[in-house]
Amino acid sequence: AVTPAFRPPERSDFTLTGRPGASVVILGGGIAGLTAAYELGKAGYRCTILEARHRVGGRNLTIRGGDVETDLDGRTQRAGFSDGVYFNAGPGRIAQWMVTMDYCRELGVPVEVFTNQNADAWIYNESAGMTEPVRYRTAKADVYGYVSELLAKATDQGALDAQLTAEDRTRLLAFLQSFGAIGGRTNGWAYTGTSRRGFAAYPGAGNDVGSPLGAPPALSDVFASNVGRYFSFEFGYDQAMLMFQPVGGMDQIPRALAKAVGTHRIRLDAEVTGVTDRGGAVEVTYRQGSRQAQLTADYCVATLPPHLMARVPHNLGTAVTAALADFPVTAAGKIGLEYRSRWWETDQRIYGGITETDLDLSHIWYPSHGFHGKRGLVVGYYNTGANARAYSGLTPEQRRERAVAQGVKIHGDKYRSELVTSYSHAWDRTRYIEGAWTSPRYGTAGYNLLLQPAGRVYFAGDWLSHEVAWQHGAFVAARSAVSSLHQRVMAG
Numbered sequence: 001a002v003t004p005a006f007r008p009p010e011r012s013d014f015t016l017t018g019r020p021g022a023s024v025v026i027l028g029g030g031i032a033g034l035t036a037a038y039e040l041g042k043a044g045y046r047c048t049i050l051e052a053r054h055r056v057g058g059r060n061l062t063i064r065g066g067d068v069e070t071d072l073d074g075r076t077q078r079a080g081f082s083d084g085v086y087f088n089a090g091p092g093r094i095a096q097w098m099v100t101m102d103y104c105r106e107l108g109v110p111v112e113v114f115t116n117q118n119a120d121a122w123i124y125n126e127s128a129g130m131t132e133p134v135r136y137r138t139a140k141a142d143v144y145g146y147v148s149e150l151l152a153k154a155t156d157q158g159a160l161d162a163q164l165t166a167e168d169r170t171r172l173l174a175f176l177q178s179f180g181a182i183g184g185r186t187n188g189w190a191y192t193g194t195s196r197r198g199f200a201a202y203p204g205a206g207n208d209v210g211s212p213l214g215a216p217p218a219l220s221d222v223f224a225s226n227v228g229r230y231f232s233f234e235f236g237y238d239q240a241m242l243m244f245q246p247v248g249g250m251d252q253i254p255r256a257l258a259k260a261v262g263t264h265r266i267r268l269d270a271e272v273t274g275v276t277d278r279g280g281a282v283e284v285t286y287r288q289g290s291r292q293a294q295l296t297a298d299y300c301v302a303t304l305p306p307h308l309m310a311r312v313p314h315n316l317g318t319a320v321t322a323a324l325a326d327f328p329v330t331a332a333g334k335i336g337l338e339y340r341s342r343w344w345e346t347d348q349r350i351y352g353g354i355t356e357t358d359l360d361l362s363h364i365w366y367p368s369h370g371f372h373g374k375r376g377l378v379v380g381y382y383n384t385g386a387n388a389r390a391y392s393g394l395t396p397e398q399r400r401e402r403a404v405a406q407g408v409k410i411h412g413d414k415y416r417s418e419l420v421t422s423y424s425h426a427w428d429r430t431r432y433i434e435g436a437w438t439s440p441r442y443g444t445a446g447y448n449l450l451l452q453p454a455g456r457v458y459f460a461g462d463w464l465s466h467e468v469a470w471q472h473g474a475f476v477a478a479r480s481a482v483s484s485l486h487q488r489v490m491a492g
């Protein structure tokens, strides 16, 4: 079969044509709300965004020194990061094919590579009895080597003869020899370890062959360590390298969108409290400080998280409320740890990438920018579900202590001694968000109902896409909603 050609055009630059004079009130100033305003604005609509938080971006949140956030439990953190240090508390990476990249280009937001996979980052599975972390390159060499040895032996002994022709067998054996770096038939296809495992000291001048890590652990020890569970991450269509990030922080995207929309069209600290479809217009009530206010527009695009929109009083019908309330929500959390030195680069030779663990912190991210700089920020945990909730129930100080105690097991004492300051974000405890992302029930009547306007109210957000938990989903859902709104307006 011929692979269908990739069709990017409808996914990249986007323009509504025609210049109608309608007004639109947009609920929520995250990526979906800003995109709706941006695209409608380009087409001549008069848009107003009502955003409950003190800044735009929603889950696209970058924390810098001086930023203050108070969570639903009343815990206030003031980030003490140094100048130039930032922490992407929400999104951190973008795949090349995502429309997010097109918006970065269109809005003039420079991007740089985000290192999503690094052969020199660590794997640490405490529950498998590992006392030391192992480098990705070593873990891969051993797992690929032993899997290749087993498959080569089975193939050569005829165990797969029902599935393979003689030619297939030869080709498979040749592939396994190179894939696993195993010996040939005369060596019993044995995996005995090669320089792919890495070195304790790398080769040098003259006759210095370095200190190769040498022979691998026994096959059953390698499988028992369970390091192979992380390898498929980089096969994902959404996580494979190259990945990208905006230079200077992910919030460069909402900042650029807000600038393009016009800040005078965005009302901050404006919490929507009611939506009423009056037939010929939509009336939205909102609270700004102690002030109750009202805004009437021809149409509305609602981009609040569905579980929160379900709680906003409206007259759009009980089926709409039920559908909005039917999105299970996932918790996620991250901590940013600022260090006074970049010891992971100088001492451990890790320049970006991710360490994988079975600890409650799950993932540790090293920065993909600022190499060889003075300071740097490590994401000390990025966890979801029960692990995220375990951390979100703690005070910021307790979260840091727990994360550092875990990280020391992998990185040693500098993980604690070089730490300057930290900021942690619990998405399930974030006001006006209350969760990291949802799991839509695709194909249900409720999900499909929200893809249609409820009277003059349209819905958008990553939760109305097949790329939930990605800004791409928010962008394309917003485009879909404004296209449908525009078609209606143009049809008169």
Ligand SMILES: Cc1cc2nc3c(=O)[nH]c(=O)nc-3n(C[C@H](O)[C@H](O)[C@H](O)COP(=O)(O)OP(=O)(O)OC[C@H]3O[C@@H](n4cnc5c(N)ncnc54)[C@H](O)[C@@H]3O)c2cc1C
Pocket (backbone or CB within 6 Å): 027, 028, 029, 030, 031, 032, 033, 050, 051, 052, 053, 056, 057, 058, 059, 060, 089, 090, 091, 092, 093, 094, 100, 270, 271, 272, 273, 303, 304, 305, 308, 332, 333, 334, 427, 431, 432, 433, 435, 436, 437, 460, 461, 462, 463, 468, 469, 470, 471, 472, 473, 474
């Ligand atoms: C931890 C984490 C990691 C992620 N990683 C990535 C990643 O690496 N790459 C990527 O592309 N995406 C990632 N995402 C997903 C990305 O952040 C979202 O898909 C995207 O930001 C969603 O945008 P949105 O506009 O649909 O929703 P939101 O950002 O949730 O916007 C909704 C807005 O509504 C506002 N609001 C709520 N209630 C009210 C009210 N009553 N009145 C007015 N306003 C209200 C909120 O304050 C918010 O601004 C991640 C998300 C999280 C949480």
Ligand SMILES: NCCCCC(=O)C(=O)O
Pocket (backbone or CB within 6 Å): 093, 469, 470
């Ligand atoms: N499928 C889970 C996605 C998690 C959120 C995200 O987009 C990320 O961390 O890359």
